[in-house]
Amino acid sequence: MGRKSEAKKKLIETALELIWENSYHAIGVNEICKKAGVKPGSFYYFFPSKRDLALAAMECHWTEAKEEILETAFHIDIPPLERIKKLLESIYLFHAAQQKENKPVLGCAFGSFVGELGRGDETIRNRIQAIFSEIGAYFESTLRDAVSKGDLKIQEKDIPRTALALVAYYEGILLLARANNDAKVIRELIPFALNLLNIT
Numbered sequence: 001m002g003r004k005s006e007a008k009k010k011l012i013e014t015a016l017e018l019i020w021e022n023s024y025h026a027i028g029v030n031e032i033c034k035k036a037g038v039k040p041g042s043f044y045y046f047f048p049s050k051r052d053l054a055l056a057a058m059e060c061h062w063t064e065a066k067e068e069i070l071e072t073a074f075h076i077d078i079p080p081l082e083r084i085k086k087l088l089e090s091i092y093l094f095h096a097a098q099q100k101e102n103k104p105v106l107g108c109a110f111g112s113f114v115g116e117l118g119r120g121d122e123t124i125r126n127r128i129q130a131i132f133s134e135i136g137a138y139f140e141s142t143l144r145d146a147v148s149k150g151d152l153k154i155q156e157k158d159i160p161r162t163a164l165a166l167v168a169y170y171e172g173i174l175l176l177a178r179a180n181n182d183a184k185v186i187r188e189l190i191p192f193a194l195n196l197l198n199i200t
Contacts, residue, residue: 007042011032011036011038011042011047012053012056015054016057016060019054020109020112020113021104023116024113027050028050029043051121051123051124054113054124055123058113058124058127058128062134069091069094072086072090073090074142080143080149080151081142081194084139084193084194085190087170088173088186091186092187096183096187105182107174108171108175111174111175112178113128114128115175132171139166139167140159143159143197152197162197165196173185173186
């Protein structure tokens with residue numbers, strides 16, 4: 001059982017790495033199996049298709065992102081508006097560390113994935129859309145806390161749209177960082193995130 005679980009874990013980790021760095025369509029099952037050190041027969045024991053593996057890889061990555069980055073950055077003990085900066089700083093530090101090891105700056109796995117597939121796979125697109133909504137919920141909760149504490153003046157009806165604008169900014173700077181293969185893009189744009197809230 002342990003060996004099977006380890007093989008499944010390797011397939012998920014390898015699929016995320018290869019798809020994130022390259023593209024979903026460019027990577028085949030055999031390539032994933034070869035790099036993971038898992039036989040194709042074992043692949044089909046765990047996953048009916050590459051699509052199912054990709055979905056599993058996304059879920060794994062999302063769970064880790066929430067636990068290691070989002071839950072930490074948006075911790076209730078941190079002043080609301082500082083949470084936004086902490087999130088972006090954490091993302092910068094992650095990509096800066098990758099760049100220091102001569103690894104490519106990949107941006108957001110979900111943004112890259114949905115950007116490639118577009119509307120070609122509704123199941124994957126809907127799942128990524130739901131993940132973006134979950135990210136937006138972190139921002140929305142933070143904005144409500146900031147209003148409650150008197151740190152931010154914004155109308156109730158504008159909170160959801162402002163949260164969505166912050167998600168768009170977050171995804172945008174990660175896309176630019178990937179396009180430039182440079183984590184400094186994230187660092188340089190962190191201070192401007194709060195400009196969306198009309199505060200300094």
